Structures are given as structure tokens and as C-alpha cells.
Amino acid sequence: MAEYKLLFEHAHDPEFKTLKGYLAKGGYSALKKAIGIPAQSIIDEVKASGLRGRGGAGFPTWIKWNGLPKDKSHGKKHYIVCNADEGEPGTFKDKQLMEATPFLLVEGMTLAAMATGGDVGFIYIRGEFLDAAKALRAAIDEAYANGYLGQNILGSGKNFDLYIHLGAGSYECGEESALMSSIMGERGMPRLKFPHVPLPTISGLWDSPTLINNVETYCCAPFIVNKGGAWYATLGASTKNSRGTKIFSVSGHVNKPGNYEIEFGTTLAELLEMSGGMKGGSLKACVPGGSSVPIMNADQVNKAVIGYEEMWDAGSMVGSGGCMFLNDKTCIVQFIWRTALFYANESCGKCTPCREGTKWMLQILERIVEGNGQEGDVELLMDITKQIDGRSFCGLGDAAAWPVAGAIKVFPEEFDFYVKNGKSLVNSNLKLLPV
Ligand SMILES: Cc1cc2nc3c(=O)[nH]c(=O)nc-3n(C[C@H](O)[C@H](O)[C@H](O)COP(=O)(O)O)c2cc1C
Ligand code: SF4
Secondary structure (H helix, E strand, O other): OOOOOOOOOOOOOHHHHOHHHHHHOOOOHHHHHHOOOOHHHHHHHHHHHOOEOOOOOOOEHHHHHHHOOOOOOOOOOOEEEEEEOOOOOOOOHHHHHHHHOHHHHHHHHHHHHHHHOOOEEEEEEOOOOHHHHHHHHHHHHHHHHOOOOEOOHHHOOOOEEEEEEEOOOOHHHHOHHHHHHHHOOOOOOOOOOOOOOOOOOOOOHHHOOEEEEEHHHHHHHHHHHHHOHHHHHHOOOOOOOOOOEEEEEEEEOEOOOEEEEEEEOEEHHHHHHHOOOEOOOOEEEEEEOEOOOOOEEHHHHHHOEOOHHHHHHOOOOOOOOEEEEEEOOOOHHHHHHHHHHHHHHHOOOOOHHHHHHHHHHHHHHHHHHOOOOOOOHHHHHHHHHHHHOOOOOOHHHHHHHHHHHHHHHHOHHHHHHHHHHOOOOOOOOOOOOOO
């Protein structure tokens, strides 16, 4: 299959960033349609579309949208939050969506507000993404000036205010409960989750009903409302349960790195071909969904079909779509050391398995990549991953354990060789600077 540009159809047209250009390409026709139909019909279209969250977990979007109270006699505001933190290494699709198609996100969030009784929205943007914030600022200002945001939107009698909130560059603030803490002015640390406390759809920001979705998820909404959920569900129909398109941020040893939008059901090998094929050597490995998903070898890549269940069957995950292809000159042990360094730095320190476990994994990997590995180190690493996975307070712990465990499973000979011989199977050893 070739690229399928739905969200990205006009991404290279600078006019699409302006309200005039957006309207000229059919922009806001979904919102006009939505204000004339019952809120539940919008949710029903999202259900029919089969859309699943593009932030990483692939949770069915309609279930979240349907989860906010229908009756607002509780007297609280309903919040619509966009997770635009995009901290997962290898992923840079939301950045391009916000910079090139800001109105898709603004309209998508407004549709979510219409469907769920949303009063106030926040776009939580990763602090470094200043160009994205500027593009959204301009779009939001134009939308306010022309009646698409604010009071009595397009004469519907409905109100929706939208704010931008810049983060400060913490990966953990992409975790939804930490993100909410950060918006509320608290330290960006995760909170207790369901079933210990109610879901954010019932009690999120300021204990009020809150919807949280990823940038790409909201950007799908205008197409679903406009063309219908049934139409959207025809995309990806060859897969078990993945519908629509997905943007993959392709990086690593490829000739044409960048964002590629594909229909679910496309193969991973086709995605590699779209990205210009391998550079500097043959395909050795791939981390298909952002740094936290398990690494695949070339054989697994060549058999993999892109779909949530299909990628799981192939040994990894769709994740957030940060797809890194690695050539045969890559030392997998050194690659995993670099990944472990990221997670050890980003661990917020709240719970012991992650705080201590990420540091221990890093220490062991450091001595291995410097050529000082000790007998039993690989087994010890594997054991630590088991103590972190499923035992940490939030998903960062799991995200730190999976890459290490996955790489040891798929490339055991590289780890064993490094420890036994004090050198890499493919590269020279690393000389790490003291920190
Ligand atoms: C440590 C950590 C970091 C995360 N970072 C992001 C992020 O940058 N962007 C994002 O959309 N989701 C991120 N998530 C997932 C969110 O918690 C949440 O599931 C997502 O925003 C839901 O949106 P969706 O249903 O549209 O996918 C992260 C999760 C964890 C555990
Ligand atoms: S898993 Fe890591 S990031 Fe999450 S709460 Fe525990 S220490 Fe913090």
C-alpha cells in the first residue's frame, strides 16, 4: 500500500493554516453539521468509526467521549484536554499536525466539546514546541474572531473556550494524571488511577469531568463527523480491529526520514519502502512505536502488518508511531543503554520500582557498554525488568522495562557477547563521561 493522506492531505499548503484557507478546503463543515444534531449522534459516529486513541494505548475513543456525564446538573464545568506533550523518543507527528494543520485540532476539540458538554479546553503542549504553539495561537485567535470559539458558537447557543498550556519539557507530564496535575499548577507527578479513584471522565481537572485525547485522535474527528463513522471504518478494514489512518514518524537509518500517514493494514516493510529504504547497511532491527515498545528483528519486520492486534502478534506494538529502523552497523546493547539513560533521567522518583530499577538497569548497561560487564549481568537485567513491569505507579515504569527485556529476548547473543568478551559484537566500546 502507498501513503494515505487524510489528516496530512493539505499539510504542505501554508494557506491551510489560515481560517480562509481551511474553510476553502471544507474546514468547519463538520462543526456546522455537529451543531445541528444531538450530542449523542456525534459520539455514535465516533463509535461507528472504530477510532482508537493515537497517544499510544489504542483505547477506543468513543468510550471516553461517552463517559462524561450527560446530565450537567452537577454544576461543574466539563474540560476537554489535548495531550500535545509528545515526549516519546522517536515520535514527532503531533508537532507537524499542530504546525501544519492547527485548525484540524481546534475543530476536533470543539467537536469533542459539542459531543460531551465541554465548556473549557486546554492544549497541553510540550514546552519546546514553540512553532506549534504559535500556529495554534494564530488559529485559536482567528477562530474566536469569527465565531468558531467562545460564546454562542456559530449561533448554536453553545460556548467553548480554548487555552494553550505550555509544559516544561518533562516526559512524565505526558502521562495523563501527571498532565492534569501540571495544568492545575502542581508538580507534574502521576496520581492514583481507576479503580482506586474515578476515571478522569468523572473526576479529572479540578475534580470535574475531563476528556483527554491525543492531538492525532482529535484531528480525526472532523473527518469522522463529516464523512461518517462508517466511511472512516472502511479504512483499515483488512485488520482485526484497527480503523482509519495512522501517522508514523520514521527515523533512524532510512533515506527519507519524516512523517508518513498510512492506512492500517499497510505492512511495516511498505512503510520502510516509503521512507526510502535502509541507509548505510541492511535492516537489522526496528522499534516501531516509540522507544518504549519492544524491538523487532528484520524477520519480524518483514512479516509485520500495521494494526494494534497485528503488531502485538508480530512481537511489538503500534504505540505512538515513532518508528526507528536500525541498520546492521548498530550495536543493540549500546542502543538500549541510550534508551535506558532516557528513562532513568525521566523517572519522576515517586515509586521505588521505577526510581531504583531504572537507575540499576542503567548502571548495569553502563558497565557492559564500557566493556566491564560481569557474569550474570544479563540475567540480572532481565530480573530487574520483571520487578519494574506491572509494579510501578504509572506507565513510565513499564515503558522503561519493555525495551530492555525485549532487546534481551530478540538479540540475546549481542548481550552475551558483550559481557563475555568485554566488547561489542559490531562496534567499538563506548567511553562514557562521568556525570
Ligand atoms: C510516561 C507516559 C508518557 C506519555 N506521554 C504521552 C504523550 O506525550 N502524548 C500522548 O498523547 N499520550 C501520552 N501518554 C499516554 C496518555 O497517558 C494518554 O493515554 C493519552 O493521552 C490518551 O489519549 P488517546 O486516548 O487519544 O490516545 C503517555 C503515557 C505515559 C505513561
Ligand atoms: S513509574 Fe516512574 S515516573 Fe511513574 S510514578 Fe513511578 S517513579 Fe514516577
